Amino acid sequence: MPPVKNKAATSKTTSKKATTASKKTTTASKKSPAVTKKPAAKQAKKSALEGFSHFTPYKIKKGEKYMNPAQVEHFGVILAAWKKDLMEEVDRTVHHMQDEAANFPDPNDRATQESEFTMELRTRDRERKLIKKIDEALEKLGHDEYGYCDVCGIEVGVRRLEARPTANLCIDCKTLDEIREKQRG
Numbered sequence: 001m002p003p004v005k006n007k008a009a010t011s012k013t014t015s016k017k018a019t020t021a022s023k024k025t026t027t028a029s030k031k032s033p034a035v036t037k038k039p040a041a042k043q044a045k046k047s048a049l050e051g052f053s054h055f056t057p058y059k060i061k062k063g064e065k066y067m068n069p070a071q072v073e074h075f076g077v078i079l080a081a082w083k084k085d086l087m088e089e090v091d092r093t094v095h096h097m098q099d100e101a102a103n104f105p106d107p108n109d110r111a112t113q114e115s116e117f118t119m120e121l122r123t124r125d126r127e128r129k130l131i132k133k134i135d136e137a138l139e140k141l142g143h144d145e146y147g148y149c150d151v152c153g154i155e156v157g158v159r160r161l162e163a164r165p166t167a168n169l170c171i172d173c174k175t176l177d178e179i180r181e182k183q184r185g
């Protein structure tokens with residue numbers, strides 16, 4: 001599924017830094033060298049819904065065990081940081097809607113605003129679902145179950161997980177899944 005760009009959510013939510021700063025979540029407060037600083041201009045526009053990319057790719061040593069403590073730590077940091085980004089986005093959307101709700105007495109403006117809100121609510125819904133998936137991934141990580149295909153049980157792979165940390169299918173099962181999805185129409 002190609003990522004859907006939501007202009008309303010990404011372009012209009014940049015000025016609410018001050019209000020969200022006071023609602024910091026504590027889930028990902030642990031600083032780690034694996035998470036790099038956001039290059040301000042480039043990352044600001046990209047929605048956390050599309051993925052998480054500001055981290056240093058894991059260097060796999062020869063013969064190292066899959067999902068050894070270092071890899072578990074690596075993905076734990078990524079998942080927590082991604083979740084934090086998403087939660088901040090949710091906060092910005094909520095504040096944006098609260099701030100704008102009282103500003104349009106004109107009925108025409110209201111209609112425009114309502115369709116904008118519908119879009120933002122949809123974005124929020126997607127954000128919430130993704131946060132839930134991240135929580136599930138973190139739960140698995142804590143039980144040494146993270147990184148394996150839900151269907152066939154093989155390793156999903158470090159690079160694939162870095163591209164999509166919530167991936168719960170190996171590439172083969174995912175491909176099959178997509179083919180079936182298409183056939184269903």
Ligand SMILES: [Zn+2]
Nearest residue numbers: 149152170173
């Ligand atoms: Zn599989």
